[in-house]
Amino acid sequence: xxxxxxxxxxxxxxxxxxxxxxLAVDVGGRVVAxxxxxxxGWPGAYFEGRFRGTExxxxxxxxxxxxxxxxxGRTFQTLVTPGPAVVKIAGLKPGVHVVRLEKLTESQSGxxxxxxxxxxxxxxxxxxxxxxxxxxxxxHSVGYGNISASRDCTQxxxxxxxxxxxxxxxxxxxxxxxxxxxxxxxxxxxxxxxxGGKPGENLPFLYPRAIPGEAAPAAPDxxxxxxxxxxxxxxxxxxxxxxxxxxxxxxALHADYRMRYIDFVKELRRLQPQAKLxxxxxxxxxxxxxxxxxxxxxxxxxxxQLEMTGCHWHPSRKDHRMMADLxxxxxxxxxxxxxxxxxxxx
Numbered sequence: 001x002x003x004x005x006x007x008x009x010x011x012x013x014x015x016x017x018x019x020x021x022x023l024a025v026d027v028g029g030r031v032v033a034x035x036x037x038x039x040x041g042w043p044g045a046y047f048e049g050r051f052r053g054t055e056x057x058x059x060x061x062x063x064x065x066x067x068x069x070x071x072x073g074r075t076f077q078t079l080v081t082p083g084p085a086v087v088k089i090a091g092l093k094p095g096v097h098v099v100r101l102e103k104l105t106e107s108q109s110g111x112x113x114x115x116x117x118x119x120x121x122x123x124x125x126x127x128x129x130x131x132x133x134x135x136x137x138x139x140h141s142v143g144y145g146n147i148s149a150s151r152d153c154t155q156x157x158x159x160x161x162x163x164x165x166x167x168x169x170x171x172x173x174x175x176x177x178x179x180x181x182x183x184x185x186x187x188x189x190x191x192x193x194x195x196g197g198k199p200g201e202n203l204p205f206l207y208p209r210a211i212p213g214e215a216a217p218a219a220p221d222x223x224x225x226x227x228x229x230x231x232x233x234x235x236x237x238x239x240x241x242x243x244x245x246x247x248x249x250x251x252a253l254h255a256d257y258r259m260r261y262i263d264f265v266k267e268l269r270r271l272q273p274q275a276k277l278x279x280x281x282x283x284x285x286x287x288x289x290x291x292x293x294x295x296x297x298x299x300x301x302x303x304x305q306l307e308m309t310g311c312h313w314h315p316s317r318k319d320h321r322m323m324a325d326l327x328x329x330x331x332x333x334x335x336x337x338x339x340x341x342x343x344x345x346x
Contacts, residue, residue, distance in 0.1 A: 020057060020118030023049030023099070026126035029181050030218045032210050034113070037061075041111040041211035043142045044135075044164040044182035046102035053121015055090035056099045063110040068165065070100045078104070084115075096124065104163045106142050106186060109213035131178035131335040132224065134275070135169030136268075137231035138203065139186035143167030145311020146320055153311035161311060168315075168323035169229065175324065178335060181223065185212055189236035191260045192253060196245050203232055204264045224275075227334050228268055229327060231280035231303075233257065233289060258288050258295075265296040276334040278327065299330055 022036075029045030031038040038047070049056075058069050060079065067079040071089050079085055089099070099117055135141050145153055148161035164170060164182060173180035187194040188203040210218040236257050240250070247253040265277055277298035281289030286302045293300035303326065306319040315323070 020120045021123050023051055023056070023117040023119060023123045024126055025049045025114075025117065026128070026179070028179055029103075030183070030210050031114075032111075032216075032219075036116060038114045039111045039211065040103065040114065041107055041213060042182060043106050043184055044103060044167070044170055044180070046100060047114050047117070048098060048100045048126055049117040050096065050098050050124040050126050051117075051119040051121050052096050052124060053119050054092045054094055055088060055121070056092075056097065056117055056119045057086060057088045058099065058101055058117055059084075059086050059115035060101065060112065061085070061115065062112040063107065064105075064159075065107055065112045066104040066160070067112065068100075068102050068104055070102075072097055073100075098127065102165055104165060105159055106144070106162050106164070107213075108185065111211050111213075129177055129179045131176060131337050132180070132226055133169070133173050133176075133178050133331065133335070134181045134223075134225040134228045134272075135167075135184065135231070136203070136207065136228060137184040137280075138188055138235055139184075140234060140315055140323075141167060141169055141182060141184035141231050142186050143320065144186050144314045146315060146317055148309075148311045151309060151311065151313055158311045166317050166320060168320040168327065171320055172324040172327055172331065175328070176332060176335060176337060178337075181225070183207060187235055189234070189257075190232050190264065191256050192236045192245075192247075194235040195239045196242060199246065202260075204260065204267070207264075225272060226275060226336060227278060227331050228272060228275045229278045229280065229331065230265070230268070232261070233281055233285045237285050254285075254288055257285075258291055261288070261292045262295050265292060265298055269296070276331075278330050280323075280327075301326060301330055 026048045029042050031040045061084045062082050064082050069077050069087055076089055143162055143164045143166055145158045145161050146166055147163050169182055185206055206212055208217045210216055241247050241253055279289050279293050279298045280301045280303055282303050290300045306315050309316040
C-alpha cells in the first residue's frame with residue numbers, strides 16, 4: 001500500500017470545510033455533538049469510517065491531545081500539535097478502506113473536536129461490531145505512562161508516553177472485535193483519591209460526565225455494553241490515611257470503600273441492566289473487591305503482581321497485555337462475537 005501525505009497538518013480556521021463527501025462514522029466513547037462536529041475528552045475515544053476510493057481527509061481540532069490517524073489498521077500520522085488540523089491521505093490502492101482517528105493521551109481538563117472525514121470517492125457505512133465493552137477505572141485503565149522506557153517521568157513525559165490504545169481494555173476489545181468505551185481518570189478512586197486529594201470528587205462522581213473536566217452530564221445514547229469492567233481501588237489504598245481525612249483509620253476506609261463500591265456497582269446495573277459486571281483488584285485490596293462482587297453478583301478478578309515499569313511505577317505494555325489475557329476468559333463468553341474478526345469487503 002502506498003501512503004502519501006499531500007497535506008501535512010495545517011493550521012486552519014475552524015470554519016474551513018474540506019472538499020469531498022462526508023463519511024458516516026462509528027464513534028467509540030462519549031462525545032458532545034456541536035453541529036456537525038463532536039467534542040470528546042475521555043481517554044480512548046475513537047472515530048472510524050469506511051469508503052471506496054483512493055484518498056480521504058481527516059479534520060480535527062485539539063487542545064494538546066495526541067491523536068493517531070490510521071488507514072486500514074496502519075498508522076499514517078500521529079497529530080501532536082494543538083490547534084485545528086487537516087490531514088489528507090492519498091495514493092491509496094483503489095478499493096475499500098477503513099480510516100480511524102483515536103485519542104492516545106489523557107486530558108483531565110479541556111477537550112478536542114472531531115470535524116469529520118471526507119472523501120472524493122464513495123462513502124460507505126462503517127463497520128458495525130455487535131460486541132461492546134465498557135472499561136471504568138483509574139490510571140491503570142487509562143494506560144498512564146505505559147509506553148515509557150523509564151519509571152522516572154516528568155508530567156510532560158507522562159502525557160507523551162500515555163497510549164490508551166495499548167491499555168488492557170482497548171487491547172482486549174480489539175482482540176475480540178468489540179466496540180469499547182473507557183471512562184477512567186488517573187489518580188481517582190471509589191471514595192478516596194491518591195494521597196487523599198480532592199475529597200468527595202471521586203470516580204463515581206465523575207462517571208456521569210460527558211467530558212471529564214466539565215460538570216455537564218452525558219446525553220442519553222444507544223450505548224449498551226454487554227460487559228462493564230471496573231478497576232478501582234489502587235488510589236483508595238495507595239497511601240496511609242492521614243490526619244484530617246474522613247476516616248479514623250485504614251479499617252474505616254476499607255469499610256467505606258466496600259459500601260460505596262457496592263452502591264456504584266448497583267448504579268451501573270441500573271443504567272446497564274443487560275451488562276455483566278467484572279471487578280478487578282490487586283492482591284493488596286482484592287478481599288474488598290471480592291466482597292463487593294459477592295454482594296452485587298459481579299465477577300471478581302484478582303490481578304497478580306505486575307512489573308510496573310511504566311511512568312511512576314505504572315503498568316507497562318507487557319503488563320497491559322497480561323491483564324487483557326487475564327480478562328479474556330471472563331469477558332469473552334458474555335459477548336456477541338462474529339464468527340470471524342471484522343474485515344473490509346472489497
